[in-house]
Amino acid sequence: MRKHWIWTIILLAQAAAAQEPVAPTPATVGAARGENTGDYNVTNSFETGYRFSQVGGNEGMYRSSVNYGNGIRLLSSSLSVHSRDGHGRWFDELVLTTSGLGNDPYQSAILRVQKNRLYEYDMQWRLNDYYNPGLTVASGLHLMDTARRVQDHDLTLFPDSRLQLRFGYSRNDQTGPALTTLQVYGSGGDAFPLFADVHRVMNDYRLGGDFKIFGARLSVTHFWEDYKEDTPVSLDGVTSSGLPNDPTTLTQFQRNEPYHGTSPGWLVNLFKERKIWAINGRFTYIGGTRNFLLDETAVGIDRFGGGRNREVLVGGNARRPVATGDFSFSLFPGTRLTVVNNTSVHNFHIDGDATYQELNLATLTSSIFNFQYLGIRVITNSTDAHYRVSKWLGFYGGYHYSTRRIALEEALAVPPGSDLTGNSYEQDNHLHTGLAGIRLKPWKPLSISLDGEIGRSDKPLSPVVDRNYHAIGARAEYRLKNLVLSSTYKENYNNNSVTLSTFSSRARNYTASASWTPRERFALDATYTKLHLDTVGGIAFFAGLGRPQPVLGLNSIYLSNIHAATLMIRYALTKRVDLYAGYSITRDTGDGRSAAVPAGLTNPVDQLLASVQTFPLSFQSPQARVSVRLSPKVRWNAGWQYYGYHEDFGLFAFNQNYRANTGYTSILWTF
Amino acid sequence: MRWCFLLLLAAGLLRAQAPPGPSASGYVGSQACKTCHADVWFLFYRNPHYRSIASGAEPPERTGCESCHGPAKAHVEAHGGKTTIPRAFSLMQPGQVLEACLACHAKDFPKVNIRRSEHTRSDVVCTNCHSIHKSPAPRFLLARKQQNELCYGCHAAVRAQFSMPFKHRVNEGFMECTDCHNPHGTFTPTWRMAERPRLVDQALGNEEPCVRCHSDKRGPFVFEHAPVRVDGCETCHYPHGSMNAKLLHRPVTATLCLECHNGAGTFGTRNSGIMIQSASHNLLDPKYRQCTTCHVRIHGSNSDSYFLR
Incomplete structure (x- = not known):
């Protein structure tokens, strides 16, 4: 009977995994108990095989959203070594898992090594080979084909003792080709595509310790973050505007822009707990600086036909000291009632100066010194209470208050060295939030929760953030041993209107899901989600067929109705053969229209606004997999996954539709 | 005088090294548990909680099975039965489960905000996400092999978002939910007026993750x-x-x-x-x-x- 339930858990877990790409195979192989070698127990498995893909349509969009290619891969591997008595010579636990190694666009390796009471070492290495055509952002002129590698190392010495020492190192680098753009020789000209060789690297070093003092646990960490960006930008050949009546041409272009800096900081955590109360605090101070220099040369013809040889030099630095404090007091007299009060302060400012110099034909034509200061201080106090009346009934409620001050100073000196002229501004914003919720468990398999939140803010920074809002959530779950049914509803309405301008946003989410495992050989998992969003925002701009005129009083409307469904079925055909089939579809039906611009609209401004009110498209992915156990330690797997992306109508005449067949065949074995 | 001191020291050392045995408070030791629960015990050396047994220096109430389940004397004398276990987690209320785990884990700094977290408020406690005895995950005793599978179990709308054409690569294994979220509760956000935190963890500089x-x-x-x-x-x-x-x-x-x-x-x-x-x-x-x-x-x-x- 116990074995039956273990099978059920494994099957459910595998069914839920179906939303993942079809490979690696989630099946297990070999003896779960592993092999004993000396005082250690070892389990390992490797899945290696060939992955293929065939793409039709817009390959750039495929690479942006999927990006699996052809080739041999170590699709996944797992190695674990445990000492059987907890007294290994060098370590007591070693766990190494990898995925995608070889040439998948998403690769990772995770390692944990620890010896009881002596040390713990955790390492995580990841790679993301990322491609983005940037079509709807900049007509493809911001294409990116970069790889990002992230690694984290953490070593803790004496992890179970009163004094722990911690050392950490993280590195994050991004390299690869990209396109960027620059509008040269004035704001009326065209933007030119430029080649950028992206080189960004961040190194983060951490050193700290945890210890007990006066019954409290204290953690102190000192860290340094070094950041370097050296991305040269250049022109690939002579480029002309291509616009009628605009002869702007770039014949030479070069930009170097080193941007380096460091952010040293201190982090102090404090924690103390007694029988009915606890306190914890976190205090940080970080002083960040960045130094930069920009040297840009652009040789060509401006839009009036004049020859230009422009050089721009900018140098300066930016600073950001940040101080924060977060303190909580928790009271829990018994397991029925918990009250937590929290106060947090976040205070930082960013100030920087830049000297801008522009030379034309080696003659200084413009020289400006800029200074800017942006200061933000937020103080928050919140009280939350959670009370369980009985086994089947519980309540919570809370009140949060936040106050924020934003200060801005802008100043410039022309020429540099003369008196600064500028302005300073300050504004305050207050937010009051009330929360309430109820938890019901009227019947052992059934649990219901209802949540509500209402917030009132007096002066948000931008029109699209919450001002007068409410959020409502409800969840019901029915859980039996082989069946789980759940459903949720969530809505978030916001109204941020002011005189002559409106912004309102209404978001409603509905979900329903079911997991059913009637027999140990069969599992089914299904979900349906609807995400509705409609917004209306007042906008103002300039437009006209001749000279652009101000256009006021119109609204930007956006309506999205996203239906997402997944269905996953796993069936053990025989003791040796597992079959799996899955299907997922995400479809935005928009507002139901069949063309970007509804018939009857003749005004070009109305046509333009109508064309971006909704963006219906579908993205679907059926997949199937077979896994055959060849021997107790070997499985053969094969799978197919289809990706179909279809926009009902392109935006700005772009159409990025594609369809792709991907698949793999692999051997999964232990040894 | 010197001999007295050495004798006292030796007695102290012997006392410190003596293995914890049955006591009047009802602790019987993990060896008694494995007699019936061999399936749990067999691979328990892989479990992080085994450290308390391997150490041999912890008091009975912080050693092995009884550190979580409580003294087992009554359970043994009754020849089993869930109701005779002082802390049988499947019978406990969410708050009781939380407090039982926090007895040891409260001191872990990533968990210090758990009492005010959205999960706790929603009666989602440790055993909803962690499987102490039968975890299929290589780390953290998660109840599912992949972390995102675990989170999708409740957050179906998030599953839909990660199935959209443009997304962070969570399903593909490049990222995990905990790269941005701390399911055990977070400090107050420093952005957006600290409004609705949603368990968003902060980068080292108190910024968005x-x-x-x-x-x-x-x-x-x-x-x-x-x-x-x-x-x-x-x-x-x-x-x-x-x-x-x-x-x-x-x-x-x-x-x-x-x-x-x-x-x-x-x-x-x-x-x-x-x-x-x-x-x-x-x-x-x-x-x-x-x-x-x-x-x-x-x-x-x-x-x-x-x-x-």
């Missing part, structure tokens, strides 16, 4: 795009997934920008509305509809107050 990877957006810059610092990345982006490129709220950048840059009210840092676009920008001209074609450094710039380079 986005800048952990997107370090080029972190700054500081001489010319900051204020909403990035004040209200955070979510002002323009959906962090999980979007039907729009670059995880943007809108399919085109023009409407995304114009909905804030409309000059209305007292919005913006200058208290007079956020500046509208220049009169030279004719929105009917396609080149002015994709704002970031020219305003390339939209997250912040060192060289240009309009983010042009």
Whole structure:
């Protein structure tokens, strides 16, 4: 009977995994108990095989959203070594898992090594080979084909003792080709595509310790973050505007822009707990600086036909000291009632100066010194209470208050060295939030929760953030041993209107899901989600067929109705053969229209606004997999996954539709 | 005198090394448990909780099975039965489960905010996500092999977001939910007026977790795009997934920008509305509809107050 339930858990877990790409195979192989070698127990498995893909349509969009290619891969591997008595010579636990190694666009390796009471070492290495055509952002002129590698190392010495020492190192680098753009020789000209060789690297070093003092646990960490960006930008050949009546041409272009800096900081955590109360605090101070220099040369013809040889030099630095404090007091007299009060302060400012110099034909034509200061201080106090009346009934409620001050100073000196002229501004914003919720468990398999939140803010920074809002959530779950049914509803309405301008946003989410495992050989998992969003925002701009005129009083409307469904079925055909089939579809039906611009609209401004009110498209992915156990330690797997992306109508005449067949065949074995 | 001292020291050492045995308080030791629960015991040496047994120096109430389940004397004498276990987790209320685990884990700093977390408020406690005896995951005793499978179990809408054409690579294994979230509760956010935290963990500099990877957006810059610092990345982006490129709220950048840059009210840092676009920008001209074609450094710039380079 116990074995039956273990099978059920494994099957459910595998069914839920179906939303993942079809490979690696989630099946297990070999003896779960592993092999004993000396005082250690070892389990390992490797899945290696060939992955293929065939793409039709817009390959750039495929690479942006999927990006699996052809080739041999170590699709996944797992190695674990445990000492059987907890007294290994060098370590007591070693766990190494990898995925995608070889040439998948998403690769990772995770390692944990620890010896009881002596040390713990955790390492995580990841790679993301990322491609983005940037079509709807900049007509493809911001294409990116970069790889990002992230690694984290953490070593803790004496992890179970009163004094722990911690050392950490993280590195994050991004390299690869990209396109960027620059509008040269004035704001009326065209933007030119430029080649950028992206080189960004961040190194983060951490050193700290945890210890007990006066019954409290204290953690102190000192860290340094070094950041370097050296991305040269250049022109690939002579480029002309291509616009009628605009002869702007770039014949030479070069930009170097080193941007380096460091952010040293201190982090102090404090924690103390007694029988009915606890306190914890976190205090940080970080002083960040960045130094930069920009040297840009652009040789060509401006839009009036004049020859230009422009050089721009900018140098300066930016600073950001940040101080924060977060303190909580928790009271829990018994397991029925918990009250937590929290106060947090976040205070930082960013100030920087830049000297801008522009030379034309080696003659200084413009020289400006800029200074800017942006200061933000937020103080928050919140009280939350959670009370369980009985086994089947519980309540919570809370009140949060936040106050924020934003200060801005802008100043410039022309020429540099003369008196600064500028302005300073300050504004305050207050937010009051009330929360309430109820938890019901009227019947052992059934649990219901209802949540509500209402917030009132007096002066948000931008029109699209919450001002007068409410959020409502409800969840019901029915859980039996082989069946789980759940459903949720969530809505978030916001109204941020002011005189002559409106912004309102209404978001409603509905979900329903079911997991059913009637027999140990069969599992089914299904979900349906609807995400509705409609917004209306007042906008103002300039437009006209001749000279652009101000256009006021119109609204930007956006309506999205996203239906997402997944269905996953796993069936053990025989003791040796597992079959799996899955299907997922995400479809935005928009507002139901069949063309970007509804018939009857003749005004070009109305046509333009109508064309971006909704963006219906579908993205679907059926997949199937077979896994055959060849021997107790070997499985053969094969799978197919289809990706179909279809926009009902392109935006700005772009159409990025594609369809792709991907698949793999692999051997999964232990040894 | 010296001999007395040595005797006392030896007695103390012997006492410290003596293995914990049955006591009057009802502790019987883990050896008694394995007699019936061999399936749990067989691979328990792989469990992080085995350390308390391996150490041999912990008191009975912090050693092995009884450190979580309580003294087993009554359970043994009754020859089994869930109701005779002082702490049988499947019979306990959510709050009781939480307190039982926090007896040891409260001191872990990533968990110090658990009592005010959204999960605790929703009666989601340790055993909802962790399987202590039969975890299929290589780390953290998770109840599912992959972390995202575990979270999707309740957060179906998030599963839908990660199935959109533009998304962070969670399903593909490059990222995990805990890269951005701390399911055990977080400190108060430093952005967006600390409103609705949603268990979003903070980067080391108390910033949004986005800048952990997107370090080029972190700054500081001489010319900051204020909403990035004040209200955070979510002002323009959906962090999980979007039907729009670059995880943007809108399919085109023009409407995304114009909905804030409309000059209305007292919005913006200058208290007079956020500046509208220049009169030279004719929105009917396609080149002015994709704002970031020219305003390339939209997250912040060192060289240009309009983010042009």
